[in-house]
Amino acid sequence: MIKVFGLKVSYFTGKLEGYLRYKEIPYEYCPATVTYFMKVMPSETGAMQMPAVQLEDGRWMTDTSPMIDWFEDQYPEPAILPEDPVQGFVCRLIEDYADEWLWRPAMHYRWSYPLSSKLLRRQIIGEMAPDVPGPDWIKWWRTERRQHRNFVKNDGVTPQTWGHVEQSYLRLLDILSNVFESRPFVFGDRPSLADIGLFGPLFRHFSMDPVPAIIMRESAPAVMEWVYRLWNARASKMTGGFVSGVPEDLLPLVKEIGETHLENLNANALAWQAGQEQFGVTLQGATYQKVPVSRYRVWCLEMLQKHFQAVPGQARKALGSVLDGQGCLEPLQRLDGLASGYDPDGQVPFGNRSLPVYEKIV
């Protein structure tokens, strides 16, 4: 059986577990203890990040998006990527936004509020460091300080951006509440890659961490219901299909992604091309400063552009007009000739590379 190394409070472990459970791919969950997270996983995958997967043949993989693509090749039925290439691209766009943009509000809600950070530091240490010698209070204190510094303070969350960071979450709840009034999953009666992508932040962070979970329960119970509907969904029990096209109620999400995630990816890529280590960007009127430049996120934009180009002619026209109508097409295509060099040999999710996302700040 494959082994999934991660934590029960981890964003991306939750995303992968949601996918594997839905697809009914058997796996053994293995806690990423300190020894695994800091020694075994980096030496096998090149990245100190979770989840990492060890296959039965001994090979290791990391990074949920390419891992899910790999699993889809091995277990094609039922596909989580709709056949309609327009929907397929929108799924990838939503997944990338969920992975990379919602990360900041998720970390902020977890580590900026003592109600949450005091609980999470115990949960993390309890699962990760049962055998590490030393008093618990020191381990809690170090964990809380590390997470807040790396993922909140050094990621552009300030008194000036705090409100905007939270608005991203609140707007998403409004958009999704409206969607789930009409259907059980983002694109219809069964989960798609869009649901799996959103599951990362919405399951292990927003629906479980005390502060955002109170908000979700009180103001967006339909989203809470979707979280657990997806956790309990099994492909073999699904009968329905996907709707056709991109429903009207998803357009506000596409617009939101254009204004936040795509603008942010562009600013990051420009700074990377200029050889900077940090960048500033104004999004929806909020100015973020000293955000660490990420080569991995240059690759994310490169991959989105590549997926767009791969959509066949007539469908690409239709997709272009959906994206253009929401201000997304221009930022998607703004930068030409991106060459992150992140995965030159097309090896992901295999291959031992250097730490992708947080190489500069951990």
Ligand SMILES: N[C@@H](CCC(=O)N[C@@H](CS)C(=O)NCC(=O)O)C(=O)O
């Ligand atoms: N793109 C990666 C991101 C994985 C990731 O960032 N995982 C987080 C935990 S959910 C992590 O391990 N962060 C490193 C750290 O906390 O030091 C994926 O999709 O798997």
